[in-house]
């Protein structure tokens with residue numbers, strides 16, 4: 082069915098669609114889930130992680146109380162205790178010596194899967210490994226005059242409470258809250274504690290590579306790395322915002338996911354503002370979400386509002402620099418957006434099988450004709466648009482259970498369009514935007530010299 086939107090026809094044709102009856106903007110189940118995030122539990126997890134003294138990927142696995150071996154066993158057991166619905170396991174790889182990995186080593190991500198009705202997956206993640214550089218990041222560059230990488234002994238203190246005990250605690254606490262919520266999610270949720278981030282995102286890259294090879298439908302990755310402190314090393318403080326980084330171009334799935342976080346977190350945690358950052362990560366710095374981007378998945382990176390560089394990657398990254406209330410708000414932002422996305426239908430497909438956008442100028446040559454493939458479970462769709470020169474959607478319209486809409490007299494050259502899928506309760510997917518595929522030019526043929 083086609084919706085033709087014109088001033089005189091909206092009402093008449095509106096009757097042909099079946100938009101959901103008025104539903105509240107907030108789902109009471111999600112309100113309850115967001116409220117269940119416990120500051121007390123986040124603090125307890127952080128203190129327990131700190132007590133392992135180091136979680137360096139190359140630290141000892143022989144001690145029951147210290148080092149990465151003890152830490153990963155504890156994380157595994159803790160997540161197993163949350164709910165029988167959680168499938169908790171190690172995701173293990175044998176890594177050869179390379180770069181900052183100075184010897185062959187077995188590495189283990191710790192993952193907890195909460196099966197949903199469908200196989201599409203939403204990840205919430207952090208990295209549980211830590212690193213300390215002699216002198217901390219202040220001792221940069223990381224290489225000496227001979228070009229050799231500078232390492233502290235991997236068994237020396239590297240508490241990593243903010244980097245990234247904070248993201249690990251957030252991930253674990255959301256594993257508890259989601260698995261105990263009793264909510265029947267459409268998407269499968271994966272709570273992932275990555276390892277070997279500090280040496281080159283190895284845990285995340287190996288997992289993402291495997292997922293891509295196995296055609297796992299990863300729809301979104303919410304990666305949290307350094308999200309527990311709200312006081313900058315320069316003395317500034319900001320406990321009311323969180324930065325969300327995403328790779329471009331403008332309407333990439335990662336950018337759509339970032340806008341989604343801002344749109345939906347605001348409904349449940351209105352006091353905490355999401356600040357969208359139109360770049361993959363902080364300047365010249367990286368994190369595990371980029372590993373998922375590398376293999377074609379939508380992934381964003383959450384970063385605290387202000388950083389204290391003097392503590393990162395040093396023995397000074399301790400609990401006393403954490404703002405528990407701030408970390409709790411950041412966890413709630415993640416929970417609100419991830420729960421909404423996991424209850425929504427998958428985003429509509431707005432391309433042909435050959436990757437061409439299903440956006441045209443018919444019927445009048447100067448109209449916008451938006452078509453998309455129906456999303457399983459969708460009861461309605463919402464279309465979005467904005468002028469091409471603009472970062473955020475400016476207009477949206479609920480259009481019922483259609484798979485085509487015509488917006489008369491709107492030149493598709495001048496606007497970006499997108500569409501999201503909604504279930505009958507109003508849970509909305511992120512927006513699939515109509516974008517031009519990269520132009521592939523054939524090689525230029527030159528005539529032979531005369």
Ligand SMILES: [Zn+2]
Pocket residue numbers: 208244245278306307
């Ligand atoms: Zn980190």
